[in-house]
Amino acid sequence: MKKHNFSAGPSILSPYTIKNTADGIMDLNNTGLSVMEISHRSKDFIAIMDETQNLFKELLDIPEGYSVLLLQGGASMQFCMIPYNLLQNKAAYLDTGAWSNKAIKEAKLFGEVDVVASSKDTTYSYIPRDYKVPADADYFHITTNNTIYGTEIKEDMDVPVNLVADMSSDIFSRPVDVSKYAMIYGGAQKNLAPAGVTFVIVKDEILGKVDRMIPTMLNYQTHIDQGSMFNTPPCVSIYAAMHTLRWYKEQGGVAGMYKKNLEKAAILYDEIDRNPVFVSGIGNEDDRSIMNVTFVMKDEYKDKEADFLAFATGKGMSGLKGHRSVGGFRASIYNAMPQSSVQALIDAMKEFEKNI
């Protein structure tokens, strides 16, 4: 039986993505070849690359002057590529969690880093709002969705410098005004495809402004000039991404996904707030992620956490254990997660409450 997959990443993909990718792995477009074994320079693969990049542009309404790159190395490689390409003197970073922290660590290798605010004091249970972005920074880096802690920056902010956002775990979950960002990037394995491809949406004009030499593979300009085909791209992962994007389009695009995501998140948070056994990890409702819902058991039931995990596992649920740094539970309810699975979790929480 198919499980209710609440894993934080790699995570649930739609049956549409899995089925169509599997078909192309067996036989791509009746070519008699698998998508795993064709040349990335072949007409069939070039069509896959083109369609994937075009669907990014269409679904996110990406303005002229931006490039969509499909690279490798994960979001983690971007933590170093961004300062390599953009940090001349100083960069500003908002510290909202472990991923922000890793990005900050890499940036420090390239120049001065101004951490404008941090919520580390409460294990990242909120999004700091009281800070100023220095106007002389080369860019300001944010992590819009904090996958581990369950907080999310849900508005596109106005800042006086280039805004760079790690959207690994909330890309395509809500409408985004791309024109407010100089760069948006992320690993694929949360809302797009199996691990292997990393998307980068970059405003072309921000590049070429640093003095240092940049190795060819780490230079965004290389990949822009070569249409993301400088070297062999992660073909299968891109093929899967194309199917996910086709499915998003069929589902009403980003607006359609957003509507469903809001409903899923609302019913789950309502149950966490209602159920006397559980409590949300995130006090400020405005900061609660619609992708990763974190919760723990109230102090008086703390010793029952393992019991609930076992109970939910018995009901076909997978991946609910919270990150080791926060404990408790984390239900990742990405785009591909059907409301019926969220409802199954809610039912399990109610049943557990009754029997406690």
Ligand SMILES: *Cc1c(COP(=O)(O)O)cnc(C)c1O
């Ligand atoms: C998962 C995740 C990452 C790490 O992505 P990799 O592709 O494994 O490098 C970075 N940032 C955020 C917000 C994530 O959720």
